[in-house]
Amino acid sequence: MQHTVHQLADTIRAAAENNTPLLIRSGGTKDFYGNGPLNPFNTVSPVNPVSPPGILDARAYAGIVDYEPTELVVTARSGTRLADLETELRKQGQMLAFEPPHFGPDATLGGCVASGLSGPSRASAGAVRDFVLGLRMLDGKGDDLSFGGQVMKNVAGYDVSRLMTGSMGTLGLLLEVSLKVLPLPATALTLRFQMSEAEAIKKMNLWGGRSLPVSATCFYEGELTVRLSGAVPAVRAARAILGGEEIIEGRTFWESLREQTHAFFQQGKPLWRLSIKSTIPPLLLPGKQLIEWGGALRWLVADTNAGADTEAVQIAVRKAAQDAGGHATLFRSYGLHTPIFHPLAPAMMNITQRLKEKFDPDRIFNLGRMYPGI
C-alpha cells in the first residue's frame, strides 16, 4: 500500500513540476457538484468520461486501516468504497451518524469527506466535519502529511483535518481519514403530519428545542415527516407526545432524500440548495421547495419557464439565502451557467486564496472547482 502512496506522490510531484492540472476523482459520483470540467452539465469543456486527462484516482488506495468499535473510531483509506465501510460498521452495530449521501454505488470515503456533504440526520447528529478526527494527505508538493489523530479530543496544531473536509479536493489528496462512529439507534420510526409550510417550520424548531429524539425532518407538499430514533423508551415517549401518523416505509423515504432519488429531486431542472437560519419563514421564491434539517435546509427547484429571466432568479436566490443568514449553492446546475458556490466576501476570499497558495502552490488540484483560481 505504501507503494501506491509513492506512486500518487510521484504523480503529484510531476504535475507540480510541469504545471499540469490534476482532477481528483475516484468513484465519480459527485462530478455534478462544483464548477469545472468534471461537471457533466458544464457544456463548455466537458471531460471525456472514458479517458479523462490528468485524473488522480485514489481507488487503488482502499481498505480499513484500523477499527476499534469500543473506541468509536475507524480509520480507512480514502479509496475505500463508502458502502463497504458502512457495511463493516453495521456488522459491529455502528454507523456514520451524519448519513452521507452516496449518489451512486462507487462513492468513496475520500469523496465523502472532500465534498463535505451530510444527510438527513445533519441537524441532530452533526455534519461530516463534526466526525472527522484526523487525516493523512498529500499536499501540492507531494508531501505526506498527517493531522489530528485517532482520539476524540486533540488540540495539538491547527485543525487542518476539518479544513480539508468539504474543500473539494482543492487543497490536497486525501489518503486516510479517521472518523468518530456511533452506535446504531436501538429503534427508529417515522411520523407524518398534514400542515402548512409556515406551521411546519414552527413545529420543527419547537421540537428541536425540546429534549426529544428527533433525528430527521422533512416538509414537502403539505406534509411534515419526522423521524425519531434512539433508545426504545425515548422513542416511545416522544411518539406519545408528538402524535401524527406512523408510516411504515420510513427507511425508504429518508434514503430517497439522502440519495436524491425522491421525485422532488428528479425534475431535471436546476436544483438550488439554500442553507439558512432554521426559523426563517417560508421563502417566497419561484419554484418548488422541499425543507430538511429542521428548517435549516431549503431545496429549490426553480421555475425555468421559457422566457424566465435566469439571471434574475439567480440573484434573487442568492439574496434570499444571504438575507436569511446563510448561503445558496447551485447543487445541480442542469446547464444553468452561473457559479456553483455562493460568492465569498472579499476578506474571506483573500484568506481562501492564501490558503490555496500554501497547500497547492503550483495550483494543480481541481483548479476552479470551488471558485475561480481555487
Added chain:
Amino acid sequence: MNSPQLVASLRAFLPPEAVLHEKEDMRPYECDGLSAYRQTPMIVALPQTEEEVARILRICHAAKVPVVARGAGTGLSGGALPHAEGVLLSLAKLKQILELDPAARTARVQPGVRNLAISEAAAQYGLYYAPDPSSQIACSIGGNVAENSGGVHCLKYGLTVHNILKLRVLTIEGELLEIGGDSLDAPGYDLLALMTGSEGMLGVVTEVTVKLTPRPQKAQVVLAAFDDIRKAGNAVANVIGAGIIPAGMEMMDQITTRAVEEYVHAGYNLEAAAILLCESDGAAEEVAEEIDRIDEIMIKSGATEIRISRDEAERLRFWAGRKAAFPAAGRVSPDYYCMDGTIPRKNLAQVLTGIEALSGKYGLRCMNVFHAGDGNLHPLILYDANRPGELELTEEFGAQILQMCIQAGGTITGEHGVGIEKIDQMCSQFKTAELQMFHAVKAAFDPDGLLNPGKAVPVLRRCAEHGAMHVHRGEEKFPELPRF
C-alpha cells in the same frame, strides 16, 4: 515604536484606564492559569468595542508590535503569556450577551462573556450551552474558541467546534472576517473549524454565535468502584461496546479519591483502586432503562461496589468529588502540574502503569483523573516549587508522560492547548513538513507573525535544538522508559 509612543497612540482613542503600562498595574496580566510562566507585557490594552480592538490591531500591525489576546486568563498552557515587547490585548470588557434566540436555539455573545453565563441566560428557555470546561464559572467564550475547550460531557455533546455557528474575527490588519453563518454550514473552506483551537495565532475573535442545547429532562449517575484500574478501563469499553454513549464518563484513581474525599465527602469507596462515574441523561424512561443497563455492565465488568444516584442532590454530590479533584490536589500538595494527554482508551492501563513507574523514578506523587469516555487523561503531578530543582523534575516527568501518550497513539493535548507549555512536544508529535504547513497556515492569516508569537507551533530551529528528544509515531525514544 517605543512604549510611550504606543501608549500615546492608544490613548488617542482609549480612556487612560484602558491602557496600562506601569509594571504594578500590569501584574495581574503576567500569567494565565499556568503560573509557572510569567512575563510582564510592554502594554496592556482593555478595549470595550470591536472598533477599538480593530484600531489597536491596526496600530500594532503598522508598528510591527506583537499582540497577545487574552480572555479570562484561566488557560492552563500559557497561551495568554504576554510578550515582553508586545501588547496584551484583554477582551474581558467585551462581555455583552448581544442576542438570545430561543426559537433558533442560538446566542450571539461577545468574547469576554463567561461560559456559564450563557447557560444561565438560556436556562429560562430550557436551553444551555453544552461544553462545560471545569473552569466554566470563570472562563470566557472567546478563550473557549481559542482552545476548542471540552468538558466532562463532550463524548455525547461535543467540543466548542461542534457547538458554535459563527464568528466575527479581526485579522492582525484589523480587517473583519465573518466566518460561518446562522445556517448549519457556510460556503468555502471551513475556517470556523480552523479558527477553533487556533490559540490566538490567526485572529482575534470579537463575537461568537453559539448553539444552545435543550436541557435533558433527567440525569442520573452510576458510581462504580473497582479493585483494579484495568477492570475499570474495561468497564468503560464494555459500556460503549454495548451501544451506550454516556453523557459523562469519568475515572479517578485511588490517590485522587482519597485526596478529594477528605475535602468534599462525596462518599467514594477509598479502598477501590479506581472509581468510575457514568452518567445517563434524556427522557425519564430512557434514563431509567440506560441506568439499568449500565448497572448490569458494571457488575459484569467486576465492579466491587455500585451506587446509583437516588436524587439530584446525590448526583451532584457524586460529581462534586470529580469537580474538586484539582483543588484537592492543591490541598494535599503546595503545587501541582496538570497534564492533558489523550490516548486511545485501550492503552489506559499501560499508560497508567508507565506513569506509576515514572512517579517512583522521580519521587513525585501523581494523581490521575481521566475523561474516560473520550480518552483524555489529566495526570496531576504533585510537587513543591520551593524545593530547589523540583519544578524542573516535574516538567521532565510531565514531558515523559506526553511522550508516552504520543507512543500510545494519542496526542500531547486534548483540551488545554499547546501554548508555551507543550511547544517542545509538538516537535515530537509532528514531523517537519507538518510543522511547516502549520506555519504556512499561520502566514496565510498573519504574514508578519505578530499574533501570539512563540506559541502553539514551534519554529523549526527550536525542534532542531530539541532533536535529541524527537520521536515520531512509534519510533522509540527515552530508552530508559518502560516499554509497553
